Amino acid sequence: MAFATIDVTKGITGTIPVANGGTGIASGTTGQFLKFTGSTTLASAADNGKIGQFVRAQQTTAVTVSTTTYTAINLSVNITPSAASSKIIIMANIKYSMGLATNTDRGFGVRCMRDTTNIGTSATLYDVYHKSTNSDFIDGGRVPFCLFDESANTTSQITYSFKVGAWNSNSVVLHADSNWSEIMCWELLA
Amino acid sequence: MIYTTALKCSDAIKILKSDAQFVIYGMVDSESDFNKIEWVTGEDENGTGITTKTNPHSEITWTKVKTEMDKL
Numbered sequence: 285m286a287f288a289t290i291d292v293t294k295g296i297t298g299t300i301p302v303a304n305g306g307t308g309i310a311s312g313t314t315g316q317f318l319k320f321t322g323s324t325t326l327a328s329a330a331d332n333g334k335i336g337q338f339v340r341a342q343q344t345t346a347v348t349v350s351t352t353t354y355t356a357i358n359l360s361v362n363i364t365p366s367a368a369s370s371k372i373i374i375m376a377n378i379k380y381s382m383g384l385a386t387n388t389d390r391g392f393g394v395r396c397m398r399d400t401t402n403i404g405t406s407a408t409l410y411d412v413y414h415k416s417t418n419s420d421f422i423d424g425g426r427v428p429f430c431l432f433d434e435s436a437n438t439t440s441q442i443t444y445s446f447k448v449g450a451w452n453s454n455s456v457v458l459h460a461d462s463n464w465s466e467i468m469c470w471e472l473l474a
Numbered sequence: 475m476i477y478t479t480a481l482k483c484s485d486a487i488k489i490l491k492s493d494a495q496f497v498i499y500g501m502v503d504s505e506s507d508f509n510k511i512e513w514v515t516g517e518d519e520n521g522t523g524i525t526t527k528t529n530p531h532s533e534i535t536w537t538k539v540k541t542e543m544d545k546l
Contacts, residue, residue, distance in 0.1 A: 348480045351495035351514040353523030381475045455484040
């Protein structure tokens with residue numbers, strides 16, 4: 285059986301609609317992606333979600349928190365957004381130890397600050413909690429926190445930091461025994 | 475977990491005054507370190523602790539704390 289071929293580089297004008305297997309656009313822009321829009325046509329999309337920069341800081345000097353009010357734990361990092369429309373992802377990996385030779389329940393809550401503004405706080409001071417069941421307990425671990433800041437709205441330097449408050453003011457040690465804690469920030473371009 | 479001088483100091487303070495609220499940055503190996511303890515005196519409008527290095531508790535002195543630390 286004869287097999288006919290069509291040269292698609294000739295004889296076609298305009299754009300091929302999505303419904304016909306096309307993209308619905310006449311051309312694209314270098315470095316951009318294609319995506320569906322609400323009308324099911326394809327459009328040349330901006331570089332949504334591109335990471336603009338990444339900064340991080342570590343802390344290994346122990347901080348012993350013995351208060352129910354949120355106080356600094358020396359875990360902070362500076363970032364200067366390249367655009368006011370950028371969003372910031374803040375992540376932390378906080379090393380903690382709760383353990384003494386006393387039969388006492390212990391716990392703590394965490395607060396994230398943008399400069400002096402509270403942008404996220406544990407609902408309770410026992411967000412991380414250890415229930416003592418004997419007279420000689422030790423508990424330690426790492427707590428990951430992740431926040432998405434949509435309200436930075438600046439191109440000036442921002443300091444993100446974490447604070448901790450201890451349940452019932454029972455002592456909790458952060459960055460214990462030279463084990464590191466870390467804070468990281470990503471600038472997510474609009 | 476190591477029973478550090480910071481933890482010992484924290485325990486000693488709690489023995490002397492159970493409701494004392496404070497934050498210790500680093501270790502407490504001397505009176506000089508003890509004088510760097512941040513004592514919590516209240517909260518600001520954001521619920522963040524207001525601190526001072528001036529010890530507001532007359533019953534908590536370095537001598538008394540050191541004595542308790544040595545017992546632990």
